[in-house]
Amino acid sequence: GQNIDQPTEMTATEGAIVQINCTYQTSGFNGLFWYQQHAGEAPTFLSYNVLDGLEEKGRFSSFLSRSKGYSYLLLKELQMKDSASYLCAVTPETRAGTALIFGKGTTLSVSS
């Protein structure tokens, strides 16, 4: 089966650092994505990991450990606008048109 787990909700304050974890068990693995989704809007792409290690992109970083089936998204210098749902998704195969498998998403609330 395919299963992706992430916490349902997290809270943090402006300027802080928050880490959102994601664990996955899928039939195959060809990469892990993180998306951000503000209420009422489309998910937008944040990061992609296919090899073990850390990918840094400005205030956001994403880490992957394939042997542990584990990833995290790290958000630094939090801003109010970072309040959103963060979706972890895995692509299980290499063939074209392989759809992403999504977790339920983590709702992050940033307060002042």
Added chain:
Amino acid sequence: ETGVTQTPRHLVMGMTNKKSLKCEQHLGHNAMYWYKQSAKKPLELMFVYSLEERVENNSVPSRFSPECPNSSHLFLHLHTLQPEDSALYLCASSQDNTEAFFGQGTRLTVV
């Protein structure tokens, strides 16, 4: 501007109505997807089209009928829906299995 456009943004329909959702992508991608997003549930894959051929139908009820006339357009035809079908319907496209780009979605309410 996401490159993927969905219409309408909002739709209210009765259980006996027939309606269609439209999606258009301007990114030159070769795969398009329909997802359903309900409250407190993960994004659920409904259909995948790769090079205009349906490659996945994720056990979706026949009251949902997709159509992909070309690589840029995707439709979801709806008929005799149930109230539990009320959700946000998201279209996405990708090039092979790289990151998917999503449209803004259609908020569907079945009354």
